[in-house]
Amino acid sequence: MLTQLRRLVDWSDLPDGYGEHGELLPQPRLICWTEVAWIIAIALVIVIAFAV
Known part of the structure; x- marks a missing residue:
């Protein structure tokens, strides 16, 4: 489930301070x-509400 959520996120849209894999840089x-x-x-x- 988490891997699916991570695939939905385009990490390039993250603000400065994030690495290319979404990890927080030391800031x-x-x-x-x-x-x-x-x-x-x-x-x-x-x-879950929509799945049911």
């Missing part, structure tokens, strides 16, 4: 990981 954090967790959780709920 101040741009995204709070709790926000990322909420976005993923909401996306999973939507996907």
